[in-house]
Amino acid sequence: MNFVEELRWRGLLHDIMPGTEEELAKGMVAGYIGFDPTADSLHVGSLLQIITLVRFQQAGHKPVALVGGATGMVGDPSGKSQERNLLSEEILHHNLKGIQAQLERFLDFDRGANSAEIVNNYDWFKSFTFLDFIRDVGKHITVNYMMAKDSVKKRLESEVGMSFTEFSYQLVQGYDFYYLWKHKNCVLQMGGSDQWGNIVTGTELIRRKDGGQAFAITSPLIKKSDGTKFGKTEGGNVWLDANKTSPYQFYQFWLSASDDDAANYIRIFTFFDQQEIEGFIAEHSKVPHQRNLQKILAKDITERVHGVKALETALKTTDFLFGSGSLDFLRSLTDNEVFNVFEGIPQFEISRPDFVNGYDALTLLADKTSIFPSKGEARKMIVGGGVSLNREKLGDVDKVFTVLDLINNQFLVAQKGKKNYFLIVVK
Template sequence: MNFVEELRWRGMLHDIMPGTEDILNKGMVSGYIGFDPTADSLHVGSLAQIMSLIHFQRAGHKPFALIGGATGMVGDPSGKSAERNLLSEDTLQHNLQGIKSQLERFLDFDSGANSAQMVNNYDWFKDFTFLNFIRDVGKHITVNYMMAKDSVKNRINGDTGMSFTEFTYQLVQGYDFYYLWKNHNCVLQMGGSDQWGNIVTGTELIRRKDAGEAYALTTQLIKKADGTKFGKTEGGNIWLDAEKTSPYKFYQFWLNTSDEDAKSYIRIFTLFEKEIIESLEAEQDAAPHTRVLQKALAKDITIRVHGEAEYEKAIKSSEFLFGNIGIEFLNELNDAEVLGLFEGVPNFTIKLSDLQAGLNVVDLLASHTAVFPSKGEAKKMIQGGGTAINKVKIASADDSYSVDALINGKYLVAQKGKKNYFLIIAE
C-alpha cells in the first residue's frame, strides 16, 4: 500500500494536487510539514500531522519537519478570527528546542537515504532583508492571487480586518516551500486542510519563479463526532509534554473517547494494520461495554508519547481511583504526579503543626477542611461506615490522625463513598 492509499483508508486524506500520487509512486520523494512554535510543546492536535510524516517515511519517502522559527514571529491567519500575539526570539528558541525533542520520538533521523530531517525557517529568513524579499519573492505573486484565498477573504470581510503582517504570511510560507524545493529537493508540502491556500501559494511561487514543479497534499482537520473541537478539554489543550499534561490525564483523554470517535481516531493516531483495526471494531460492536477500541487507542498513543513505564503508571493510577490498588501506590509518585492524579478533585490545605499532636477526624473533615459541611454530618456518615482516610474506613468519630498518617509526608486522601475523593495537603 502506497502513502496516499494509506491515508485514504485511514480517513486522513482531504485534498491532493493532480500528479502528486504519480510522483510519489515513481520513487523516493522529499516532503515536509511545518510546525508552529507558539508553545514549547506540541499538543494532540499536532499528532495528525506527525502521523502523516510517520506514514510518509514508512512508505520510503524522506520527511522534513519544518519548525517555524521565522513564521512563528508573524502568525498564520488561517482559521483564526483575530491576530495572534507575536513572540520574542528568545521565547521562540526555547519553544523550538521543546518541539524538536518531541518530534525526535516519532521520526527516524538515522535510517539512511530517507532519514528524517529537521529544519528551521529562521535560518534562511534571518538575513533576508525586506527589500530583497519584496523584490525576489513579492513580485512573483499578485495581490489579486493573495486576496482570493479564503483565509484572507474571511479576515478582511470580518470585524477585525487583517494586518499587513498577516497578509504577507502566505508569501513567507510560500518561500519556505521554494527554499526547500531549491535546496533540499522538497517537491511536496503537506498539512491540515486549512493550509491548502498557503501550500499552493508555494507551488505557484516555485512555478513562476523557477518554472519548477511542486505538489500539495492536505489531511482532514480532526473534529469530534459531536462537533466540538478535538484536543480541547475544560482544562485546555492536551499537551505531549508530561509536565503540561500528566501521562495519566493524557491516557484518560483517549480512554474517554466516544465509541464513534474511537473508530476514526484508531485509524488516524495508531499504526495498527487494517485487519487489526477491523478486528477490534468487530469486537467492540459485539460488546460495546468492553471499550476495546478506547483501551487499544489509549495504550498505543500513551506508550508512543510517554513510554511503557508511564503507561503502566497511568493504568495503576486509574485502578487506584476506580479499583483496588492501595494507598501505598502514591509513594511511587512525585508531588506533580500526585497533584495531576487528583486534578479536578476538591483539595484542602491544613497546617502541618495541626497534626503534630493528633487531630480528631471530625475536626479534620469538618473544621479544618470542608469535606463535610458540618460536624454532625461527618459523624453521621462515619457511623454509617461510608467514610475513609487513605483508603481505610474510619472506624469511629473519636479517631485521630497525626503526621504519621501522611502519604509522602504531605497528603491525606479522604473519601465519601467509593468515588468522592478529597485531597488534603499538609504544609
C-alpha cells in the same frame, strides 16, 4: 499499500494535487510539514501531522519537519478570527527547543537516505531583507491571487480585518516551500486542510519563479462526533509535554472518547493495520460497556507519546482512582507524581505544626478542610459507611489521625462515596 492509499483508507486524505501519486510512485520523495511554535509544546491537534510524517517515512520517503522560527514571528491567519499576539525572539527560541525535542521522539534520524530532518525557517529568513523579499518573491505572486484565498477573504470580510503582517504570511510560507524545493529537493508539502491555500501558493511560487513543479496533500481537520473541537478539555489543550498534561490525564483523554470517536481516532492516530482495526471495532461492538476500543487506543497513544513507564503509571493511577489499587502505588511515587495523580481533584493544606497532636475524623473532615460543610453531615456519612481515609472505611467518628497515618509523611487521601476524592496535604 502506498502512502496515499494508507491515508485514503484511514480517512486522512482531504485534498491532493494532480500528479502527486504519480510523483510518489517514482521513488523516494522528500516532503515536509510545518509546525507552529506558539507554545513550547505541541498538543494532540498536532499529533496527526507528526504521525503523517512518520507514515511518510515508513513508506520509504524522506520526512522534513519545519519549525517556524520566522513564521512564528508573523502569525498564520488561517482559521483565525483575529490576529494573535506576536512572540519575542527569546520566547520563540524557547518554544522551538521544546518542539524540536518532541519531534525527535517520533521520527527516525538514522535511516540512511530517508532519514528525517528538522529545519528552522529562521535560518534562511534572518538575513533576507525586506527589499530583497518583495523584489525576489513578492513580484511573482499577484495581490489578486492572494486575496482569492479563503483565509484572506474571511478575515477581510470580518470586523477585525487583516493586518499587512498576516496578509504577507502566505508569501512567507510559500517561500519556505520554494527554499526547501531549491535546496533540499523537497517536492511535497503536507498539512491540515486549512493550509491548502498557503501550500498552493508555494507550488505556484516554485512554478512562476523557477519553472519547477511541486505537489500538495492535506488532511481533514479533526472534529469530535458531536461537532465540538478535538483536543480541548475543560482544562484547555491536551499537550504532548508531560509537565503540561500528565500521562494520566493524557490517557484519560483518549479513554473518555465516545465509541464513534474511538473508532475514528484509532484509524488516525495508531499504526494498527486495517484488518486489526476492523477486528478491534467488531470485538468492541459485542461488549461496548467494557470500552475495550478506548483502552486499546489510550494505551497505544500514551505509550507512543510518553513511553512504557509513564503508561504503567497512568494505568496504576486509573486503577487507584477508579478500581481497587492500593496505597503502595502512591508510596512508590515522588511528591510531584502524587500531585499529578490528584491534579484536578480538590486539595486541602494543613500546617505540620498544627498536625503534631493529630485531629479526630470530624475535625479533620469538616473544620480543617471543607470536605463536609459541617461535623453533623460528616458524622452522618461516616456512620452510613460512606467515608474512607487512606482507602480504609471509616467507622469511628472519634478516630484520631496523626503524622503516623500520612502517606510519604505528607498526604492523606479522603473519599466521600466511591468517586469523590480529596487530597489532604500536611506541610
